[in-house]
Amino acid sequence: MKAFIRADASVEIGMGHRVRCQALIHAFQALGWHCEFVAHRRYAELSDVSDRLIDSEADFLPLAEQADLVVLDHYGYQASDINRLYQHQKNLLVLDDMNDRGDFSATWVLNPLNEIYASSVLNPLTGSRYALLRPYFPHALKTQKKENHRPHKLLITLGGTDPLALTLPILQSLLYSGFPRENILVMLGKNAVNANSVMTFCQQENIEIERDVTDVTPLMRCAKIAVSAAGGTLFELACLGVPTVFAQVADNQTRSLEQHVPLDWCRTVRFDGVTPDIQKERVTLLVKQLNSLWLDEMWQEKARKTAQNLVDDQGANRVAKTIHTHLEKIRSIDPN
Structure with a gap:
């Protein structure tokens, strides 16, 4: 069977859509599927050479009819756009975060948050058991359980593109506050904004x-x-039990933080939609929180246990098997 995955990536959009779709692709491929990304030509720079490029969303409609399944992970599609696509491909899986696009029709919606959708969504796949983690997490969990060492690093990871260029000011503020540099570990995305300056500073x-x-x-x-952006990495850090201060860099991260911060395994500081001066103030606030939490061993232990109980490593497999079984059953009833 064949699936087309409609998702884009850019410095502004980030890499999160593509990353979580790749996790889903890996699970479908394990079941024998052929999967292809479909991306808009304006985002070709961060696409893969194997992607199908389109010049408009209208170009995608005839492609959708050729697939056995369409996976849509695209905030540019509002309810009317999704309904239009659904007319061309009923086997439609919509990946969602905010549940703020109005009522639309789809056979499946995947949202790792606890959300309620209209009855026009036939099979909602909601909650953290459907969180899409990259395929090496099962091995990581097994390895982690065998290890007997205490983690000792402050990991700073602001996503594949770090769209607000927060890594450098956070590092500068950390050192100014006296945080031990030997405990800092920076994970920088390939397409991160201001990457050269961050690399130079760290060296x-x-x-x-x-x-x-x-x-x-x-x-x-x-x-x-x-310290992390609050996209799909939120669920990965939860799975491995890493207490986190999330730097919210986009509006679509609001709902996940609203549901996870009250569980007290993480904190958040919001950076999107504010002026540069306020952004600087919030960097200082974030660093102040970090210095306090770094010494709070009791909170860290409680946070680790809470986080690990929220997310496992089987979300992508659950989604792929659910859809695969459904379509196989339909084929057995109607081979044509």
């Missing part, structure tokens, strides 16, 4: 830094606390 200050990491789990496993 000058003797701060450990890794860039364009494929398997992020070894770095996460050594993290005592993390």
Whole structure:
């Protein structure tokens, strides 16, 4: 069977859509599926050479009819756009975070948060058991259980693109506050904004830094606390039990933080939609929180246990098997 995945990536959009779709692709491929990304040509720079490029969303409609399944992970699609796509492909899986696009029709919606959708969504797949983690997390969990060491690093990871260029000011503020540089570990995305300046600063200050990491789990496993953007990485850090201060860099991260911060395994500071002066103030606030939490061993232990109980490593497999079984059953009833 064949699936088309409609998702884009750019410095502004970030890499999160593509990353979580890749986790889903890996699970479908394990079941024998052929999967292809479909991206808009304006975002070709961060696409793969194997992607199908389109010049408009209208170009995607005839492609959708050729697939057995369409996966849509795209905030540019509002309810009317999704309904239009659904007319061309009933086997439609919509990936969602905010549940704020109005009522639309789809056979499946995947949202790792606890959300309620209209009856026009036939099969909602909601809650953290459907969180999409990259395929090396099962191995990471097994390895983590065998290890007998205490994590000792502050992991700073602001996503694949770090769209608000927060990594450098956070590092500068950390050092100014007296935070021990030997405990800092920076994970920088391949397409991160201001990457050269961050690399230069880390080299000058003797701060450990890794860039364009494929398997992020070894770095996460050594993290005592993390500073992270609040996209799909939220669920990855929860899975490995890493207490985190999330830097919210986009509006679509609001709902996940509203549901997770009250559980008290993480904190958040919001950076999107504010002036540069306020952004500076919030960097200082974030660093102040970090210094306090770094010494709070009791909170860290409680946070680790809470986080690990929220997310496992089987979300992508659950989604793929659910859809695969459904379509196989339909085929057995109607081979044509």
